[in-house]
Amino acid sequence: TQLLEQSPQFLSIQEGENLTVYCNSSSVFSSLQWYRQEPGEGPVLLVTVVTGGEVKKLKRLTFQFGDARKDSSLHITAAQPGDTGLYLCAGGPVPNFGNEKLTFGTGTRLTIIP
Amino acid sequence: DVKVTQSSRYLVKRTGEKVFLECVQDMDHENMFWYRQDPGLGLRLIYFSYDVKMKEKGDIPEGYSVSREKKERFSLILESASTNQTSMYLCASSSGRGGGVSYNEQFFGPGTRLTVL
Numbered sequence: 001t002q003l004l005e006q007s008p009q010f011l012s013i014q015e016g017e018n019l020t021v022y023c024n025s026s027s028v029f030s031s032l033q034w035y036r037q038e039p040g041e042g043p044v045l046l047v048t049v050v051t052g053g054e055v056k057k058l059k060r061l062t063f064q065f066g067d068a069r070k071d072s073s074l075h076i077t078a079a080q081p082g083d084t085g086l087y088l089c090a091g092g093p094v095p096n097f098g099n100e101k102l103t104f105g106t107g108t109r110l111t112i113i114p
Numbered sequence: 115d116v117k118v119t120q121s122s123r124y125l126v127k128r129t130g131e132k133v134f135l136e137c138v139q140d141m142d143h144e145n146m147f148w149y150r151q152d153p154g155l156g157l158r159l160i161y162f163s164y165d166v167k168m169k170e171k172g173d174i175p176e177g178y179s180v181s182r183e184k185k186e187r188f189s190l191i192l193e194s195a196s197t198n199q200t201s202m203y204l205c206a207s208s209s210g211r212g213g214g215v216s217y218n219e220q221f222f223g224p225g226t227r228l229t230v231l
Contacts, residue, residue, distance in 0.1 A: 033220075035222075041225065042118075042224050042225050043157075044222070045219055090220070093218075101170075101172065102218055104157045106156050107156055
């Protein structure tokens with residue numbers, strides 16, 4: 001059974017601070033996706049990283065896939081209240097034929113205090 | 115944009131009732147999924163389907179069944195609702211065509227918050 005552990009589980013910081021959220025596993029994944037979920041809504045896909053060592057940026061958010069494709073990080077620069085939400089990572093299976101399920105992480109609940 | 119819709123945002127049912135949760139996607143996706151989300155337990159997969167009339171059990175299928183008669187529609191059925199099925203239910207779909215990493219990207223509906231009394 002593949003598991004994805006996210007840390008920290010909860011994070012509350014002041015507006016303007018930087019933060020990093022981690023997603024770790026002992027398993028290799030074909031891809032790693034990050035989702036953000038706001039209260040009362042479904043998760044929304046932010047980014048997919050597919051190559052070991054890959055870095056992608058989405059405005060103030062930087063996503064990195066570990067070299068061995070077992071872990072990932074999400075760094076937010078100058079956090080804003082709009083970044084508040086539940087962040088979920090999800091790993092794609094190996095091998096990947098397109099009809100398999102994802103492995104979802106345990107989630108990090110982020111609160112940005114104005 | 116991919117759109118996944120769920121039949122109800124909020125639903126209140128009584129113990130023993132048969133409950134139908136409907137999900138529709140408009141992007142011709144092959145794969146559809148039903149999850150439940152509970153505080154402290156994360157997102158748990160109930161069932162998924164990779165083709166019409168095909169279904170696979172997820173991690174917690176007990177007490178649930180599914181139906182996929184048309185490609186765009188995936189229904190979750192609670193045969194006899196119980197209080198421990200009170201939860202947020204999320205439907206998702208993914209393209210799934212031909213493999214490749216982007217085909218696993220899942221698009222979620224807004225969720226149905228089900229309360230069983």
